[in-house]
Amino acid sequence: MSRFFSKKYSGLVPYTPGEQPKERKYIKLNTNESPFPPSELAQKMAAEAAKRLMLYPDPDCRELTATLSELIGVSSDEIVWTNGSDDVLNFAFMAFCDDEQPAIFPDITYGFYSVFAEANRIPYEMIPLNEDFTIPLDVFKQKKGTVFIANPNAPTGIALTVKEIEELLQSDPDRVVVIDEAYVDFGAESCIPLIRQYDNLLVTQTFSKSRSMAGARLGFAVGSKDLIADLHTIRYATNPYNINSMTMAAGIGVLQDEAYTWKNCVSIIENRGFASEELKKMGFEMTPSMANFIFVKHPEISGEALYTSLKEKGILVRYFNKPRISEYCRITIGSREEMNELLKQIQIVLEELL
Amino acid sequence: MSRFFSKKYSGLVPYTPGEQPKERKYIKLNTNESPFPPSELAQKMAAEAAKRLMLYPDPDCRELTATLSELIGVSSDEIVWTNGSDDVLNFAFMAFCDDEQPAIFPDITYGFYSVFAEANRIPYEMIPLNEDFTIPLDVFKQKKGTVFIANPNAPTGIALTVKEIEELLQSDPDRVVVIDEAYVDFGAESCIPLIRQYDNLLVTQTFSKSRSMAGARLGFAVGSKDLIADLHTIRYATNPYNINSMTMAAGIGVLQDEAYTWKNCVSIIENRGFASEELKKMGFEMTPSMANFIFVKHPEISGEALYTSLKEKGILVRYFNKPRISEYCRITIGSREEMNELLKQIQIVLEELL
Numbered sequence: 001m002s003r004f005f006s007k008k009y010s011g012l013v014p015y016t017p018g019e020q021p022k023e024r025k026y027i028k029l030n031t032n033e034s035p036f037p038p039s040e041l042a043q044k045m046a047a048e049a050a051k052r053l054m055l056y057p058d059p060d061c062r063e064l065t066a067t068l069s070e071l072i073g074v075s076s077d078e079i080v081w082t083n084g085s086d087d088v089l090n091f092a093f094m095a096f097c098d099d100e101q102p103a104i105f106p107d108i109t110y111g112f113y114s115v116f117a118e119a120n121r122i123p124y125e126m127i128p129l130n131e132d133f134t135i136p137l138d139v140f141k142q143k144k145g146t147v148f149i150a151n152p153n154a155p156t157g158i159a160l161t162v163k164e165i166e167e168l169l170q171s172d173p174d175r176v177v178v179i180d181e182a183y184v185d186f187g188a189e190s191c192i193p194l195i196r197q198y199d200n201l202l203v204t205q206t207f208s209k210s211r212s213m214a215g216a217r218l219g220f221a222v223g224s225k226d227l228i229a230d231l232h233t234i235r236y237a238t239n240p241y242n243i244n245s246m247t248m249a250a251g252i253g254v255l256q257d258e259a260y261t262w263k264n265c266v267s268i269i270e271n272r273g274f275a276s277e278e279l280k281k282m283g284f285e286m287t288p289s290m291a292n293f294i295f296v297k298h299p300e301i302s303g304e305a306l307y308t309s310l311k312e313k314g315i316l317v318r319y320f321n322k323p324r325i326s327e328y329c330r331i332t333i334g335s336r337e338e339m340n341e342l343l344k345q346i347q348i349v350l351e352e353l354l
Numbered sequence: 355m356s357r358f359f360s361k362k363y364s365g366l367v368p369y370t371p372g373e374q375p376k377e378r379k380y381i382k383l384n385t386n387e388s389p390f391p392p393s394e395l396a397q398k399m400a401a402e403a404a405k406r407l408m409l410y411p412d413p414d415c416r417e418l419t420a421t422l423s424e425l426i427g428v429s430s431d432e433i434v435w436t437n438g439s440d441d442v443l444n445f446a447f448m449a450f451c452d453d454e455q456p457a458i459f460p461d462i463t464y465g466f467y468s469v470f471a472e473a474n475r476i477p478y479e480m481i482p483l484n485e486d487f488t489i490p491l492d493v494f495k496q497k498k499g500t501v502f503i504a505n506p507n508a509p510t511g512i513a514l515t516v517k518e519i520e521e522l523l524q525s526d527p528d529r530v531v532v533i534d535e536a537y538v539d540f541g542a543e544s545c546i547p548l549i550r551q552y553d554n555l556l557v558t559q560t561f562s563k564s565r566s567m568a569g570a571r572l573g574f575a576v577g578s579k580d581l582i583a584d585l586h587t588i589r590y591a592t593n594p595y596n597i598n599s600m601t602m603a604a605g606i607g608v609l610q611d612e613a614y615t616w617k618n619c620v621s622i623i624e625n626r627g628f629a630s631e632e633l634k635k636m637g638f639e640m641t642p643s644m645a646n647f648i649f650v651k652h653p654e655i656s657g658e659a660l661y662t663s664l665k666e667k668g669i670l671v672r673y674f675n676k677p678r679i680s681e682y683c684r685i686t687i688g689s690r691e692e693m694n695e696l697l698k699q700i701q702i703v704l705e706e707l708l
Contacts (some may be wrong), residue, residue: 002580004500004530004554006452016591017413031410047401053392053569053604054563056385059371065370083437086593098360119591122389146358156556166474180642208410215407215599226356233355236368237473239440245569246400246600250407 004022008121015115018088018318027341029332030316032154032183032293034102034212036264036335042213042253048250056284057248064248067255072192074222080231081251083242085182085206085219089148090116091234092221096146096176097122106135108156110180110324113251127258128325133158133287133295141171150180155320155330157289159188169198178202183291185210185265186272192222199224210265211254212213216247268292268333275331275339282343282350297327301353309349315342362475369469370696372672381695383686384670386508386537386647388566390618390689396567396607403603411599414588418602421609426546434585437596438585439560439573440537443502444470445588446556450500450530451476459502460489462510462679467502483678487512487641494527505532506542509674509684511643513542523552530581532556534568537645539564539619540626542698546576563646564619565608570601617699622646622687629685629693636697636704650657654708662705669696 001010006183018031027176036280037043064075073258082088093116097103103124116123127139133156141145147253152159169177179191192204202223208214221231235242254261276294278284288298306329307319318330331342355364372385391397425670428580436442439529447470451457457478471478471664487510494501498620500520506513523531524619533545535557545557562568575585597605608615630640640650651657660683661673672684685696 002553002578002584004450004455004581005587006449006455007583008452009584009587014587015594016590017594020410020412020414020415028409033410034408036408037405042402042407043401046396046404046407049569050357050397050400050404050600050604051391053396053400054390054566055382056371056374056387056568057375057571058374060374061375078682079383083593083598084595086595090592093595095360095363097360098362098576101358101360115591117593119588124625167706174357176434199356213499214410215403217411217595217598224356227358230356230359233359233363233366233368234473237366237469238444239437240369240371241438241440241568244437244571244598244601245605246404247598250404281588289510292623310577 012118013115014308015112019262019316020259022317024314026314026316027334027338029334029338030318030340032209032332033169033214034209034264035338036212038141038212038250039254039257039260041257043248045249045253047100048247049245049267057243057245061243061248064251067252068220071255071258072222074195076191077225078195078222078228079220080228080235081218081220081243082235084208084217085180085204086112087242088219088221088231089178089180091231092178092204093117093120093122095135095230099123101175102145104140104143104145106153110131110150110154135248136161137164137168144172146172146175147177147181148183149177152183152290154183154291155293155325155328156287156295157183157291157293159290162189162191162194165191166194169194169201173200176200176202180204182206182209186292187290192229195223197308202227205253207254211261212264213254216250218243218247218251218294267305271335271336271339274336275333275343278315278343279346290329293330293332295330297329301350303328305308305353306349309353310345313345313348315345358523366472367469371467373670375670378668378672380668381688381692382670383688383692383696384672386563386686387568388563388618388646388691390566392604393614394560395611396604399603399607400600403599407599407623410684411597411602412449413594415597415602418605421606422574423608425612426576428546428549431579432549432576432582433574434582434589435572435574435597436589438560438571439534440466442558442573442575442585443532443534444538445585446530446532446558447471448588449584449627450474453477455529456499457502458494458497458499460507462487464504465507466648482489488548489514491522494522498526498529500529501531501535503531504536506537506644506663508537508645509648509649509672509679509682510641510648510651512641513644516543516545516548519545520593523548523555527554530554534558536560537563540646541644549577553580555582556581561605561608565615566618567604567608570604572597572601572605573586575595607689623691625693626687628690628699629687630646632697633700636700638663647684649682649684651683655682655704657681659707660703664699667699667702
């Protein structure tokens with residue numbers, strides 16, 4: 001820290017992303033990336049856009065917005081684009097939280113929520129998940145404050161139903177509920193159809209998971225025109241050209257190639273079922289995941305031991321050294337070949353450690 | 355504005371970027387873009403990166419950092435990358451300004467500085483430029499607060515010397531001086547060599563102008579390790595994966611193709627001299643610009659009339675409806691063909707309006 005750093009950030013602890021090691025080739029099952037390459041159309045359109053990089057991108061993202069608008073049936077003024085969905089979540093903390101309207105979210109969820117709150121100096125409360133890692137909706141309904149819920153939740157993969165979220169929206173129409181649907185395409189239900197009915201609902205999604213574009217940084221939020229206008233105000237007051245031309249083009253390409261995305265989602269869902277069943281046979285327990293990862297523990301091996309042993313064997317998974325979940329590992333669902341290799345190596349780990 | 359928008363932003367007026375019209379093909383001389391396509395190596399490397407978009411980008415930008423580090427002779431922990439240089443300027447307002455340390459900058463400069471201050475609720479003072487649009491350095495030296503100076507300044511194009519900036523750095527070693535060198539490659543002197551001598555100096559640059567990559571969104575700051583560490587803290591607390599893989603690859607490509615960049619800069623400098631001389635012959639006055647634009651006025655035609663007449667003729671220039679500069683237009687220096695067309699159309703405008 002420099003002697004010039006503003007005191008307002010003196011206690012700020014940044015987010016720690018999953019490892020991106022360069023020193024060795026790993027099977028990467030630690031950051032919930034897709035095992036499938038990006039859509040060929042997306043690749044081609046990005047390469048075309050690279051030829052015209054001397055011009056600024058369209059700050060209104062008109063073509064990308066029109067493409068999504070047609071696909072998901074919301075109007076263009078109900079959409080805002082950001083540099084990954086982290087950015088739109090940060091904007092939502094900025095726009096809809098303050099000293100009078102604190103942020104509330106589960107104690108076990110996407111680790112960035114508390115960092116966003118700290119970075120924006122917003123008071124926040126973390127509501128403990130139930131023992132089975134489900135979200136205690138009744139507690140959320142009774143609390144005052146802007147709600148942030150990942151659905152499915154991370155790192156558990158457990159999803160709420162749209163009906164449950166609707167009840168949460170109704171419990172206090174005077175506060176915003178942000179539903180972070182980063183992982184929704186792997187079997188959970190999206191709340192997007194509710195945005196016209198509830199002006200307090202903001203839904204965020206990302207192109208990093210089901211659309212194989214983590215490297216492109218593209219996220220969006222949909223909500224009522226007024227909520228979206230607020231996020232545009234923040235965007236135009238910080239970085240109006242936040243989406244680069246290549247990402248914008250790739251985004252249009254992948255949206256025009258929906259069949260490819262859905263084929264990949266079906267593979268992930270199948271591989272999740274396969275890996276889960278095999279791991280259960282080996283004695284693992286897990287939460288019922290609707291995401292592209294599973295959250296597993298073995299009654300006789302610590303989460304850290306599993307993480308470390310697999311890393312030695314060339315497989316990266318995510319281990320969180322945190323209360324309540326330190327016995328678990330979060331494992332991204334990859335291709336069938338990757339899952340077979342994972343199962344093979346876990347079998348070896350079990351033989352070594354038990 | 356929604357009923358949920360935090361009161362802290364109720365008065366926030368976003369930045370207005372230059373027009374990016376779609377309805378008609380214009381000669382675009384309004385947003386200081388390069389007339390030259392991006393480096394072919396940059397294009398090729400971006401297209402290659404598009405094939406691997408399913409993986410997150412390297413949040414530490416190690417390869418890009420190493421490439422720049424070698425080129426400009428600073429070490430890797432003296433560099434931070436952002437999604438365009440707007441982003442690193444915003445980070446600098448966040449990190450180095452607060453109620454005790456207000457921001458100070460010229461009244462006529464990049465219009466985003468006051469927006470960054472407002473967005474971060476930072477007190478700021480705008481110091482009036484001298485009558486000839488030079489920066490009153492003595493006033494800055496006597497004021498307390500974090501200084502933001504564009505060098506060359508926009509929209510005037512007037513540059514300070516490194517010696518003048520050094521005196522400013524010495525005037526108060528306990529405050530940060532941010533030198534925004536977006537336009538430095540067109541003839542002004544960079545302060546980068548001073549960063550080891552002055553731990554209160556932060557220099558920002560962009561790939562949007564001399565490197566023909568406005569569409570890619572790539573900017574950086576260099577400064578002492580401690581200043582850069584502070585900016586990394588902000589980056590990791592808001593958006594650690596802020597540089598997408600394609601932009602990172604294009605950035606490496608263009609840095610490996612320096613001869614192309616410098617050839618283009620020489621062309622712009624030549625075209626600036628040519629267009630300036632021709633416009634002077636037509637009666638225009640202008641500031642001595644060291645940037646890729648000129649700031650011109652005609653004694654008998656208002657800035658607005660020139661802007662409007664040129665737009666009708668298919669040429670976009672930038673007009674600022676602001677006190678002190680409303681008689682001027684800012685005209686980007688393009689290719690020789692574009693300058694010839696500009697001069698031809700201005701000649702017609704003069705005949706029509708005089």
